[in-house]
Amino acid sequence: MHPARSGLHDAEERQVSGTSDFVRQIHRLSGAPLPEAVVEEATRALLGGVGNAIGAIRYAEVETLLGVALANGAAVRTTPLPGRTERVDPLSAATIVGTAAHIDDFDDTHLATVTHPTACVLAAAWPLLHVAEVSGRDFVEACALGMEAEIRVAWAMTPGHYDSGWHITSTVGVVGAAVTAGLLLGLDEELLVQAVAISASMTLGHREGFGTTAKSFHPGKAGANGLLAAHLARAGVRASSTVLEDPRGYFAALSPESHLDRLVEGLGSDFMLLDNTYKPYPCGVVSHPAIEAAEVLHSRLAGREVTAVRVHCHPLTVELAGNAAPDSGLSAKFSAPHSVAVTLIDGEAGLRQFSDLRVGEPEVAALRGRVTLQPDPALSRSAAVVEVDLSDGASLRESITAVKGSREKPLTDAEIDAKIRALVERSCPGRGADVVAQVRGWSSSRRAVLA
Known part of the structure; x- marks a missing residue:
């Protein structure tokens, strides 16, 4: 969290940190090498985005988007899709890649803003990966600056924007996508200001879409909109250079x-x-502390029947993941009761546990009905306490104070690489290690390629 004074759109702030000043400073950062730690973080994020996109690239939802693109998209189909042989037009490719990168809810998370920084940026960058005349390092740095831009826009209206019902990943992601696309297209400062200004008129996404296909479509479309904004700015379209403030x-x-x-x-x-941060479980991050506690408790059940489960959690868990009766894998990703119940039964919370099939199975539904959420403002978002009552009269309790994947307990690079290899192998058997090696090598390569 970064300290900032309170204020509502006041004149002083407009003078020192308006649209033009913000974007120009971002552009100037592209003129010199970024710190190595930033490049490494952007590489982790891009690896996660690519891995998630390939892992989901053959889902029915992606097939639907591809079908629409082939039937209605531009006739010039120059952009390949990761993990597939088809080519589509660049804007359709951006939509598909951003959707696939987010659909499993397994992508990176900036916890202070509840933003997933990579999906929109990767969506806009993917079509340019194959045509932009930039080095691998420049490609990664352009993505890093897009992510930084969108996180800062998110932070500037946290918490009010998200609390009002907006899907912040896509509403700010369109700005980050425009920054990345603009830098990769070689826009100067003034044109990059215009790209961001245009993108600010193309925001989308609200939280009512959570648990449906629309949620993952949000970052895909936001990425495509950011890419379009950069192209429009280069072509001469103009918008207000004070649009943010x-x-x-x-x-x-x-x-x-x-x-x-x-x-x-x-x-x-x-x-x-x-x-x-990077997720160990493919669902809403607010459920993760309770899932980790349930993993521990699973080994202590010893086959005994669970009669009741109480989950003490941060209030945001109830708000975002309080669905007690999910009817699909997507809706289960926003159900802490499902997440805890299926983990107590299976001892893990992977993609299978959030499949349509597993969500509908009677034993999972039965235990899910015995889970109650008890919000506790004293608990952090990274903490939870799970209490389990058993049929023999015994009770078990497990407390998590810093969940796996949080800033306090981050996944290691080895854990991230293993996660991405497994995701890629689902759609492209035998390619997992190659994809990890290629993306990890982008920042030191002459060109960023994914063969």
């Missing part, structure tokens, strides 16, 4: 309050991307 602009329309100084506070020396 104007009283009738982006922040005023999307959040009850904003803190414009957060856009540039420490920019260039304090990278918020370094607070990114």
Whole structure:
């Protein structure tokens, strides 16, 4: 978390941290090498995005998007899709890649803003990966700056924007996508300001879509919109260069309050991307502490029947994952009762545990009905306490204070690589190790390629 004073769109903030100043500072950062730690973090994030996209690239939802693209997209189909042989037009490719990267809810998370930084940026960058005349290092750095931009826009309206019902990943992701695409297209400062200004008119996504295919479509479409904004700016389209801070602009329309100084506070020396985290479980991150507790408790059940489960958790868990009766794998990703119940039974919470089949099985549904969520404001988002009552009269209790995958207990690079290898192998058997090696090598390569 970065300290910032409170304020509502005041004149002083508009003078020092408006659209133009913010984007120009981002552009100037692209003129010199970024710190190695930032490049390494961006590489982790891109690896996760690519792995998630390939892992889901043959899902029915992706097949639907591909069918629509082939039937209605531009006739010039130059962009390949990761893990597939088909080619589509660049904007359709961006939509498909961003959707696939997010659909399993297994992608990276910036916890302070509840933002998934990579999906939108990767979506916009993917079509340019194959045509932009930039080095692998420049490609990764352009993505890093897009992620940094969107995180800062998110931070500038946290918590009001998300609390108002917006899907923050896509509403800010369109800005990050425009930054990345603009840098890869070689836009100068003024044109990059215009790309961001145009993108700010193409926001989308609300939390009512959570648990449905629409949620993953949000970052895909936001990435495509950011890519389109960069192309439009280069072609001469113009928008307001005060769109973020104007009283009738982006922040005023999307959040009850904003803190414009957060856009540039420490920019260039304090990278918020370094607070990114990577998920050990493919579901809403608010359920993760309870899942980890359930994993531990599974080994202690010794076959005994569970009669009741109480989950003490942060209130946001109830708000975002309180669905007690999910009817699909996607909706189960936002059901802490399902997450805990299936983990107590299976001892793990992987993609199979969030499949349509597993969600509908009677033993899972029965135990899910015995789980109650008890919000406790004293608990952090990374903490949970799970209590289990058993048929023999015994009770078990497990407390998690820092969940796996949090900033306090991050996944190691080896764990991230293993996760991505497994995801890729689902769609492209035998390719997992190659994909990890190629993406890990982008920052030191002449070109960023994924063969």
